[in-house]
Structures are given as structure tokens and as C-alpha cells.
Amino acid sequence: xxxxVSCPQPGCGASAEIVDRWVWPSTRGxxxxxKIWCASGHGFTPPLDTLATRPTPNLxxxxxxxxxx
Numbered sequence: 001x002x003x004x005v006s007c008p009q010p011g012c013g014a015s016a017e018i019v020d021r022w023v024w025p026s027t028r029g030x031x032x033x034x035k036i037w038c039a040s041g042h043g044f045t046p047p048l049d050t051l052a053t054r055p056t057p058n059l060x061x062x063x064x065x066x067x068x069x
Contacts, residue, residue: 005051007038014039021048 003018016038023030032048 005036007036007040007042008044008046008051009038009040009042012038012040012042014042016042016044 004015005018007014007016016036018034018036020035021032023032025031033045034048034051035043035045036051037043
């Protein structure tokens with residue numbers, strides 16, 4: 001299933017697909033990240049709540065990340 005958002009690259013605006021999803025723990029609680037690739041070839045791993053457009057609310061469950069350090 002595809003989950004489409006707008007590419008966050010300034011000036012791009014192409015459609016971008018969410019290809020992976022995970023959660024990293026933090027001192028303020030879990031932070032959900034996604035890996036996205038746009039039609040123009042830009043790739044990003046932003047926190048989900050920073051995306052300008054929202055994906056379909058029924059995303060698959062994220063994997064729990066492993067803290068590094």
C-alpha cells in the first residue's frame with residue numbers, strides 16, 4: 001500500500017512515498033520517523049509530525065528503534 005505526501009525539499013513539491021516507518025525513544029516520549037523518496041529522487045528521514053501534508057492515517061505499525069550511544 002502506498003502512502004503519499006509532498007516532498008519536503010524546498011521548491012520541489014513532487015509527490016513522495018513513505019517507504020519505511022519507525023519510532024525512536026526520546027526524553028519527551030517516542031518520536032515517529034518516516035523514510036520518504038520523491039519522484040524527483042530526493043530522500044529524507046524526517047519526524048512524521050514535521051511533514052506539511054499528512055499521509056493516510058492507517059499507516060502500518062512502526063518498528064521500535066534502538067537507541068545508539
